[in-house]
Amino acid sequence: MFYHYTLKGVVVNWDDIAEINWLPIGTRDVAIEKLRLEFALPNQPASTLKAWVHGRSVGHVLVNKKQANITVNSKKIGPDDTVEVHTYFDTSQTPLNTNKQSGNRAAYIQKQEKAIALKNKKSLQIKKVIGFIVSPIVIMILVFIIMLKTIQRRKLLQSARQQSGVTGDIVHIFDIPNDIGPALVSERIAKSVTNAKLIIATLLDLIARRKIAMTYDDIQKQDDITYSVLDETNLQPFELVFINMIFGKYRRAVVHAEFKQPESGVSNRIKKDISSFTKALKEAEKQASIIDHVLTNKIKSQQFFLTLALIISTIISTFLLGIFAYSTQAWSMWYVIFTEIIVVILVLIFSIKPAIFYKVPDGFQEKWQWDGFAKMLHDIAHLENKTVLDVQLWDKLLAYAIIFGEAKNVAKQMKVWSQKVDTDDSIIFVPIMLYGDDWSESLIYNIENDGAFHVDNNVNGDGGGFSAGSSGGAGGGSDGAF
Template identity: 25%
Template sequence: MALCGFLLFFITPAQADDTYEITQYHVDVNVLKNGDAELTQKITYDFDGDFHGVYYNQDLRGIKGVSNINVSAVQNGTTINMNQSSTGDNNTYTLEQTEDNLKIKLFHAISDETATFTYHYLLHGVVTNYKDTAELNWKIIGEKWDVPLKNVLIKIQLPQKNIKELQGWTHGKLDGQTTVKRTAGQVLIKLDENPENQFVESHLLFPNNVTPDNPNRVNKSIKKNVQRQEAELARQANEKRKRSERRSTIIKYLLLGLSLLSVGGWWLWRWRNPGNPQKPLPPVVHSYEIPEYSAEVTQAIIEDDQPNSKTFSAYLLELAAAKKIAIKKTGTKKDDYEVVLLEENLLKENKLLKVLFNEVGDGSKFSLKQLNKFGKRQRNSTKLQNSFSEWRKRVFKQARKSGYHDAVNAKLRTIALWSTLGSSSLLVVTMVVFWNTWVFWLLLLALIVNIVVCHFYRKKRPKYSKSGWQLLYRLLCFKKMLQDVGRFDMKKVGDLILWEQILPYAVAFGLAKKVIKELQTNFSTAELETNFGSYYPIFILGTGNFETAFNNSFTSAITSNSTSASGDSGGFSGGSSGGFGGGSGGGAF
């Protein structure tokens, strides 16, 4: 009679963040001559988190009961024998036994460690002696485990050796292994991993004289029916395996074909879309020629991206040099700066400046202290963010008007990148499927070639037009000169008036501190004070400089709210032969 399920053992669950694995599940079944079985289960847990103990449920339906229960644990090489107690104290266990179930709850506090728990007891009446054979039909692993069981080994030892008519079948996951050792009177069942909620059932037939003292007898013959039943289950299992293998083979080669087709398609697309290749830029050298574009536009062209907050600092310096605003040091602290409006028309064409002067300040000026305070409110920070975003877009649009951008190449570069990512991903998945075959190495070579081809395709097709490529080179040479400041005499480049024009570019490139330091080395204090214009008090005097102070204040303000078919034995098949024990299982709490 088919048996399944039992009442769940309700316990206090572990916290959601605490997890465990069962890394080894070993079962020894010693069948006695009277048809009883001594059962020893050794279950190794790997705990991640804090746990109070473990539990196990033994389904008793279909057998005659249980006795001689012993429980122990091994942790860090120390064996702990558990005592039965209703107190719930550490290293004790409780039992709740009914006609249908044995419930063992073991209290053993453990955190982030490994332990092996052993359950040993005697199950009565597990073997039935019929007229023509004795039968053991048992779901040794029940379907009530909520986690996979790894490294499963089940050993069933009969009370006699040299059993020529011993037959054994296993039902459950189809990739297990069953070994029938007739000389030893033993059956071994192995699985690398048994999935959660999946039973493992052993069905054995052997002569009645193996269990001669068994009182559990039935006066009928079953052997031929059982063999036919198991042959049919084995046939179904083999058919299922063959279907699975055919399906896997089809999927494998479809995936291989799709991978190679995707690579070939992208290579064909590359050949049909040459774009506008550019020759590599010559080595970057020093250029002392000031760019024809403002600092913020220059930075946008070099990066091919919208400018950042440092670039806005450079923009303010350009306005100061053009006498449209004034930047003043108002105290001794690093953020004691004030920006004064000198040309009111600026506010008509620049929303960000309008917010800074009219809402952060009083309409004619604003200070960095006011900016810090203004940005602390989320609504104000959002308004600054939106205004800054508009300014960045406007500058980037202005940079694009220079004609440096090649839209065709930019589009081809994007398509090439995503095509390579897609085809390479397919290649990697297919490589896993064909692991340890010659196809793997072929696919690995294709993957490497695919990535290299994409790299050179994109490298030869920059996002810059022919004129933009030449412009980029000039700008990079100018930036290179600023990066190498300190390796040449700055006076030979030009006087301080020229360096006053260059400084906003140094700010936009993030090189202001380096340039200021070298200016102080190459020019005297008198020269700087006389000839460095409005930049002297805000960069040279004091402990800080305007660029750093403004960038810190502005960045803080705009980011405050971000966030076997023959009937012989030994096979693994699906289905069930109706063995007892299907409701067994366990876990941790």
């Protein structure tokens, strides 16, 4: 597309020169690719010809006295960019111009443009100092502090492990390190577990301890299994809360199918009392904690605020440098932005893992034993059955396997064992034989997706849509002369 302008009434003839201050390219809706602006005077050559072109995206400017023209080239002019031409030349080019003003204008124009150039230069220098020096230094200082604190944290953790004598490789542990219940163990070693898994693990543990009875005689499908309270003596406070949550005040028996029903009595009680159960768990953990909460919380807090400071600084830096790169056309700033982001991501990957400090030496030793127990559960299919069965874990094995995310793996192996050993003393083996090795996993799924924690996402709404027409927004550009 070509525009040809014949300028009228925009020239001012002064005593010494003729002046034009023109905005040929104003803001518009779209960018202009490969701009070439030619400004031609009527008479060649020009005895006097000076020109200044202002704009973010201006590329090459050529002033040719011999041909009496000015040429402006730019690869791209953005939608918000403008191009302003300020020029003066000898008055012999416009002798018939009636728009005359007295005074010598050339010196004033040169002084004005020099001030503009100086201001732009200072602004550019400030932006470059911020972009290439200040911003990277701030990011690097935070990166250095985070790296230093991470190394110190790891050294402190390693020292505590050495003092506790648990620096060796994790080995298989076949005995339950501390039979206080799988739900409490998850709190004790800070193992992240869903509420549904806490419920089923506690249920199976109490069944294995003969506190809850599970009746499945002459039952053809697992939905008909019945759970009832058998004995409440010597239960911990959180276990009593659990009993009340599942069986209610009057300890009514619960049928397996009720865990699938969102509005069943047991599902409603779980919704109502799950927070009390988890709170009781936390209270029980505090009474005999193996975690050094003071040190752990101090380090977590320090880690959180340093990470937050780094992320916020990176966002601010990216935003500012992006603006500077766009306004100054200093595209090398984009490399600074890219480098900062990559460095920050790598540092966060290196340092993001939270450190939990256990009490020395008992806490670290018990955690090491639980890690070994979890390793045994994970590798159980490859271990000698006799080695595992000799420690008489039986039904408790599956309850703890749920906490460590190995329920399906362990249940599958228990199904194999049930065909080889005497299972008269085992309550859980028979349901696995009858209903499959995913029996406990399906019960967890029922609570999470069908029962107590089920959320109805079928929400109807009447939102807006797209339509033809206009909302009255302005269109077109504002190119023109003044």
